[in-house]
Amino acid sequence: LYEDRRRTDGLIKDRMRKERGMREDLSLLEKTERANLRDAESEAFKNDLKEFKAQYSKLEAEWKAKLYAAAELQRRAREKQAKLAKEEEARLCRLERWEEQKRKDQTSLYKKENAVRFALGNEAQDE
Secondary structure, three states: HHHHHHHHHHHHHHHHHHHHHHHHHHHHHHHHHHHHHHHHOOOOOHHHHHHHHHHHHHHHHHHHHEEEHHHHHHHHHHHHHHHHHHHHHHHHHHHHHHHHHHHHHHHHHHHHHHHHHHHHHHHHOOO
């Protein structure tokens, strides 16, 4: 009986050790799974962050390109406006010179007409 009890106690102790070992293994397994889950979440977060940074860089590049294009358009518009202003100023100068030449030509023509009239008038008087 004593022997049976000792064997039973030994079996119980073995069973308890096995259960404790299984609990420890289960606990270790749970910890490992949680760590793996954290690592996976961390990796997913890192991937999301990389994707976000890539999208941000792409958008930033597009924004800079649009900003550069707008600045280039503004520069071209200013250049064109300055060119048109110069052309308009040159056109006005030519028009003023033409009008001045026209006045000179008319004055010269009037003087010649008056000289001819005067000469004809004097000839008429001389006859």
